[in-house]
Amino acid sequence: MSSNISVPVIDFANWNPQSNPEQRCDVGKKLVDGCHNVGFVYIINHSISSQLLEEAFSWSKRLFDLSLEDKMLAPHPDGPAVHRGYSYPGLEKVSQVISADEEVGEKLREVKDCKESYEIGSEENDEQPNVWLPEATLPGYKEFMTEFYWECARVSHEILNAIGTGLGLRDPEFLSKFHSGHNNQLRLLHYPPIPAAELENESSARMPAHSDWGSITILFQDDCGGLEVENQTAPGTFIPVQPLKDAIVMNIGDLLMRWSNDYLKSTLHRVTLPHSRDRFNGEERMTRARYSIPYFISPDSDTIIECLPECANESGRAKYGPISQREYRLMRGKLQYKEIGSKTSPSQV
Numbered sequence: 001m002s003s004n005i006s007v008p009v010i011d012f013a014n015w016n017p018q019s020n021p022e023q024r025c026d027v028g029k030k031l032v033d034g035c036h037n038v039g040f041v042y043i044i045n046h047s048i049s050s051q052l053l054e055e056a057f058s059w060s061k062r063l064f065d066l067s068l069e070d071k072m073l074a075p076h077p078d079g080p081a082v083h084r085g086y087s088y089p090g091l092e093k094v095s096q097v098i099s100a101d102e103e104v105g106e107k108l109r110e111v112k113d114c115k116e117s118y119e120i121g122s123e124e125n126d127e128q129p130n131v132w133l134p135e136a137t138l139p140g141y142k143e144f145m146t147e148f149y150w151e152c153a154r155v156s157h158e159i160l161n162a163i164g165t166g167l168g169l170r171d172p173e174f175l176s177k178f179h180s181g182h183n184n185q186l187r188l189l190h191y192p193p194i195p196a197a198e199l200e201n202e203s204s205a206r207m208p209a210h211s212d213w214g215s216i217t218i219l220f221q222d223d224c225g226g227l228e229v230e231n232q233t234a235p236g237t238f239i240p241v242q243p244l245k246d247a248i249v250m251n252i253g254d255l256l257m258r259w260s261n262d263y264l265k266s267t268l269h270r271v272t273l274p275h276s277r278d279r280f281n282g283e284e285r286m287t288r289a290r291y292s293i294p295y296f297i298s299p300d301s302d303t304i305i306e307c308l309p310e311c312a313n314e315s316g317r318a319k320y321g322p323i324s325q326r327e328y329r330l331m332r333g334k335l336q337y338k339e340i341g342s343k344t345s346p347s348q349v
């Protein structure tokens with residue numbers, strides 16, 4: 001695990017309308033460097049308030065503290081087409097076979113994923129309608145989460161514009177324009193305490209290595225720890241993304257990697273044992289519970305993802321042909337299904 005590479009911290013204090021163009025350009029360049037070298041960055045001094053984040057975690061805890069019976073009043077629909085509502089521990093199996101080695105793939109499939117989640121989309125996304133709990137089960141939950149969803153969408157535009165600026169796009173807001181926000185996904189995640197031995201001997205996983213599919217992901221995590229990202233300079237080894245209070249952890253997804261002709265990196269990441277000293281509780285060596293809130297940002301379904309001219313190589317060549325978001329999502333879904341079997345569902349979108 002030792003590495004002198006770490007996840008860069010990008011200060012967004014100078015990314016606001018009052019900042020001068022040089023300051024904004026500097027923020028954009030640092031962000032893009034981090035997305036190129038590591039694929040993951042922390043963003044600090046962003047525009048989501050600390051109080052709102054506290055509220056989001058407290059709603060998440062209230063949700064997962066409900067009885068299973070209550071949570072099952074908003075069940076995740078069967079199959080991969082609609083990713084909404086509540087998934088009980090073990091329902092979803094994230095697996096991305098990253099090796100052609102059959103044995104590795106088999107081993108990953110046997111491992112239980114110890115987490116429960118609740119997925120939320122835009123109320124206007126007809127392809128994936130929301131699955132809400134009855135209002136009386138958790139009054140105020142739907143209202144808060146809807147507001148939080150759009151607050152995350154708002155900040156995602158700031159980040160996409162900073163990326164556009166850092167990449168030197170002729171129109172720095174070009175990427176943002178394909179993101180109405182209706183194709184995003186807010187996910188509440190709870191990893192219950194489990195015996196540390198199960199994570200150590202790999203009979204259980206919190207979340208195995210995978211990449212995200214969309215443009216970018218922003219993630220909020222509690223102080224438990226355990227998120228790790230693959231070290232680009234030493235593939236197969238991982239570096240920790242230590243909790244940093246109120247920071248946004250931001251990463252590049254597969255579609256933006258493709259859009260940027262592989263300049264921005266969609267990095268494998270996983271959730272494993274916490275790194276902190278208080279990894280275990282008591283004699284049973286139980287890992288602490290962990291709560292995280294990723295928000296996946298995707299372009300609208302009809303968007304054609306085609307190499308940005310500014311990212312073409314010297315001979316003007318693109319590594320990938322044009323593809324729509326919808327086509328790409330279906331292709332990824334199919335591939336994943338072939339590899340991981342029909343009882344499981346893909347990691348997101």
Ligand SMILES: O=C(O)CCC(=O)C(=O)O
Binds near residue numbers: 269270271293294
């Ligand atoms: O819980 C985390 O920190 C990571 C979650 C994640 O990578 C995902 O849901 O795709």
Ligand SMILES: [Fe+2]
Binds near residue numbers: 210211212269
């Ligand atoms: Fe992820």
